[in-house]
Amino acid sequence: MRRESRVFRKLITSVAVAGCMVSLVACGNDSGSGDTVNITYWSPRGEDSSLYEQYEDNPIIKYIEENYKFNDKKLHFEFYIAPPGSEADNFSNLLGTGDYCDVMDMSMASSTAPELYEDDIIWDLTELVPANMPNYMAFLEANPDCESSIYSIVDGEKKILMLRGFSDGIQPMFQGFCYRRDWIAKYGTNPQTGAAFTYGFTDENDFESWEDDVVFPNGTDEPLYISDWEWMFEIFEKAMEEQGISDGYCYSPYYYGYMQTGDLFTGFGGGAPYWYNDNGTCVNGIETDSFRAYLQCLNTWYQKGWLDKSFSEHTSDVFFAVDAPKVFQGKVGLWQGRISTVGTQIDADDAYTDGAVVYGCRQPINDIYGGPEQQNKEPDHMYQFGKDGNGVVLTKKMSEEQVVTFLKFADFMFSEEGTLLQSGLSKEQYEASQDEFYTRLGLTEGMYTIVEEDGREILKYNMDTSDTAFNAAILARVQPVLQKVENVDRGYDRYMKQATESWDYYENTASLSYGVMNAVNVEDAQTITKVRANYDQFLIRTVPFMIKGSGYDIWDDASWEQFLGDVNKYQAGTVTEIYQKAIDLMEK
Structure with a gap:
């Protein structure tokens, strides 16, 4: 303060x-x-x-x-x-x-x-x-x-x-999965016909004029499935090879190896690698076959060289800015990033970023790993504003x-x-107050203007919502x-609109609600804190190694059962029971 x-x-x-x-x-x-x-x-x-x-x-x-x-x-x-x-x-x-x-x-x-x-x-x-x-x-x-x-x-x-x-x-979400659309267009080919894609800016003076005829294996113009991601990874490899990028990679997961919010994991049958609400039943996602399928996927990517070999070392990076310098250097194909990386914003006119165009994409649906219960299920648990x-x-x-x-x-x-x-202050309120801060920012017309579009009143901000001074105003x-x-117009360009629409395409419906969390009594809350102190550290120590192919063998049934047994040594089941009791209380 x-x-x-x-x-x-x-x-x-x-x-x-x-x-x-x-x-x-x-x-x-x-x-x-x-x-x-x-x-x-x-x-x-x-x-x-x-x-x-x-x-x-x-x-x-x-x-x-x-x-x-x-x-x-x-x-x-x-x-x-x-x-x-x-x-x-x-x-x-x-x-x-x-x-x-x-x-x-x-x-x-x-x-x-x-x-x-x-x-x-x-x-x-x-x-x-x-x-x-x-x-x-x-x-x-x-x-x-x-x-x-x-x-x-x-x-x-x-x-x-x-x-x-x-x-x-x-x-609208401020972050999500982003990928190098220009690499797909330049180095990829139509998966149905084998023809090269056409692409480019129709107006070299208009950064929003990018057009392409990219088609993904799913038949649409956007990546929806894990198979689409793997198709992209092969193209990213080609792009990095042709550009001479020796220290790049396709994707870097969060250093835990997973996100407690469920991002990416949720496409492997729903939920999160944490406790979540499955239609009234509390489930610990770590103990599910979904988590095993997720780990098998990431292990496959690691073995193929698609993952950042050093992902577990980025311990000081927030999940939406993992290894951000390398992203802005143009050496990463797909990442979880902020809206400030979409469109042409990472184009620094250098060898690796010149002509870069970045699109946002949805949480992918798994269609390769695990069994029927882990495939073709819509994501329902991810980092999202409610x-x-x-x-x-x-x-x-x-x-x-x-x-x-x-x-x-x-x-x-x-x-x-x-x-x-x-x-914010309207024009009339500013004129009445003559607020010094608004004057300094040039907001003499107020913070917003109300306009009518398609029969609706739209609030249109008079300053860039990504400006560092926005929240202060x-x-x-x-x-x-x-x-x-x-009914708010944030002044987003076409790339920002495309990205936020993709990031918010699926809705977070499976997370434990505030109501459920508030229903946990004091004694039980203290128990959860004690359990998680050791349990979380156990997972941080073991999961990255599982992805890298050491420690517990995620492809071996006996080793997987040993992992689940060790999970319960940390009393994860006690936390599940506590949250289930809270869910039942809130449904009364």
């Missing part, structure tokens, strides 16, 4: 001088006076200090404080932002010292809401939310798929302990007046006016809010 960061820097200086360190600054506890209610708010992240000094300078926060009353009171926010990289520790330290804020963001919390409730730290909002948040409750009634996520189970009883933000639809957003808890530092005032503010953010305000760090994602 800006205040804590400044104090922390001062403390470091004090340590050098005095050889000791005192505790960091705590959240304030002034509830306000007169017609103003003060709210202290802890968040794990803020905005870059080059944009504005502290989150109190956010244009939406300032506009709300200056123009609205809730419960006949004005609001004044004080924000405390965790030091980057120490979010969970900072959360724990504040709880341990009792110096926590009025509102605590739970997205990187080290404790669950039921744990905080049992420790008498947070408010029980079960009766207060329906009484003070009609817009919030109306949204939940209209979106029953979201309703369960607001509840926690305490002693078998549903309680509202956390306020959760939502969006009015599925926000309607559910982050949640906050209200601590007992707050008086009931503060709680009710904050609830009415939160309910306003679920009204049509509040939802638009979360999206809207209300991105405060919950609960209703974020507008339906």
Whole structure:
């Protein structure tokens, strides 16, 4: 946080001088006076200090404080932002010292809401939310798929302990599988006729004018199956050979060898290599034949030289930027990457990237490995935005007046006016406020314009949504809010639209919902944490070697059974039972 960061820097200086360190600054506890209610708010992240000094300078926060009353009171926010990289520790330290804020963001919390409730730290909002948040409750009634996520189970009883933000639809994914379309067009041939593909830019001055007649083995113009991927890999090999790329590869999986979110794995029969909800039954995907088929696939790719030989060494890379420098050097055929890599964005006019065109593709469906249960099943578990957003808890530092005032503010953010305000200041609001940050960004026409297209009102942003200042110009760090994602024009070019449509083609329906996770009681949550501490490390130690062909032999039945037996030595079945109990509770 800006205040804590400044104090922390001062403390470091004090340590050098005095050889000791005192505790960091705590959240304030002034509830306000007169017609103003003060709210202290802890968040794990803020905005870059080059944009504005502290989150109190956010244009939406300032506009709300200056123009609205809730419960006949004005609001004044004080924000405390965790030091980057120490979010969970900072959360724990504040709880341990009792110096926590009025509102605590739970997205990187080290404790669950039921744990905080049992420790008498947070408010029980079960009766207060329906009484003070009609817009919030109306949204939940209209979106029953979201309703369960607001509840926690305490002693078998549903309680509202956390306020959760939502969006009015599925926000387009910012990352997914990407591939070198230009390599396929240039070095591949039609799998049915053997003819070379035609391709190129119809207008050399228009980067969006790329056209080709690429056809995949499935008969369409996009890769849908594992067999399509393997066809691409053979073409990528040819491309790298002809371009003299000796240190490239076709694909690099995450260093675990798998993604707990299910990406890629989910095409091998559905689910994830983690615990997931299979129509009311909790399944640990690691113990399934789907995981074995997935490993056999990756082992085959490794043996054929298609995988990055060093994939398990990229331990500091996030899953959507594995070995990113090599991707931008033009030495990788397919990767899981951000929207900033699609289209012509990696073209640096050098030997390996000149003319590069990147397309997004769907989660692939396995049609080669395993048996019928692992083949030709649509993916149903992957990293994907849902309607559910982050949640906050209200601590007992707050008086009931503060709680009710904050609830009415939160309910306003679920009204049509509040939802638009979360999206930024309109032209009229900017002209009234003359916000300095908007002026500096040149947003004199406001953050957005409402236009009519095909009989629908479309919100069109007046700045690039990928700009680093975008989140700073809207209300991105405060919950609960209703974020507008339906009928929004983000200014994507044709490549970005193609990529996000591919990445969001399948829907994540099998993951354990927030409601299920909230239904896990405190004792069981502690058990899960203990089990996973050892279980996850066991998998990280063993799975990469299985892919590389050492350790457990995934092609040998006896060795596979030994692996499953060792999995259960780490009490994975206990976690399955806990989540099953939670699923059953939420279905009552």
